[in-house]
Amino acid sequence: MADNAHNHDAQGGTEIPPANTGLIWRTFIILSVITAFEFTLAYLMKAGGLRTSIFVGMTLVKAFYIVGEFMHLKHEVKSLIWAITVPVLFIVWLLIALLTEGGSIFQLR
Template identity: 75%
Template sequence: MADNTHHHSGHNTNEIPAANTGKIWRTFWILAGITAIEFTLAYVMKAGGFRTSLFVIMTLVKAFYIVGEFMHLKHEVKSLIWAIVVPIIFIIWLLLALMLEGGSIFQLR
């Protein structure tokens, strides 16, 4: 009779891999640091376009970091990453153009 046991390169499939808590804490501290900077700028800087631009940039940085870490996008092939990032850049450009053009209607009157 044939032996139906399979050998999986020396690894026991019943073992649970150790948690990578260091990576989780690093991600937590990076996101907490960016958020702390955002809160600090909210109380220190005057309201205006520059402050709003900084908030948008920091929010995008956090969003890309979250997508890269928690959705594992940074481990994908580069063509998939670019296929996601390029349309997002065009959408951001479209939103900025619409806001700038939409605001100019009040200057014409």
Template identity: 85%
Template sequence: MANNTHHNDGHAGTENVPAQTGVIWRTFIILSVITAFEFTLAFFMKAGGLRTSIFVGMTLVKAFYIVGEFMHLKHEVKSLIWAITIPVLFIVWLLVALLTEGGSIFQLR
């Protein structure tokens, strides 16, 4: 007779891992609150540079949160996080600089 070292409780190969629904709901609620705040600003705040800056800032916060949660970047080593974050910040800075300086072509000298 063969020595069976595995414990067989009638669930051979059907091990269920409990879902992390708490993390999913927390992420959903955080992103929903930020989005609701953005919609509130869109309806009650007049258009201008301040509103646009707030939208860009909140969009970046949501983007970094999504990357951290769903792409699991927040669980990586810090050097990888900085290697991804710093170039993104330089690209954002470049876009802001290009948009700011690009508008000067319409100014008459």
């Protein structure tokens, strides 16, 4: 009986769990739908600020979804999520401010 328990313990961690392909397919479908919507907008909408804003917004949604799913951030504690999200928001704000203010140099001359 002791020999049987020893063999069970030695082989207990060697089994490979079944793949969770449903989650992978769901992620693939969600990202494909968002990408297809982006391509549709690219061909149907005129170039302008609204189209650019929609593209930036959808790109951020896809980026946060990819980070949450593939980097497993979705399953982390909230303080880590906020520690990553807040600096990213400040960087986006900085880029918008720099692009907005950078264009004003041509208006002064």
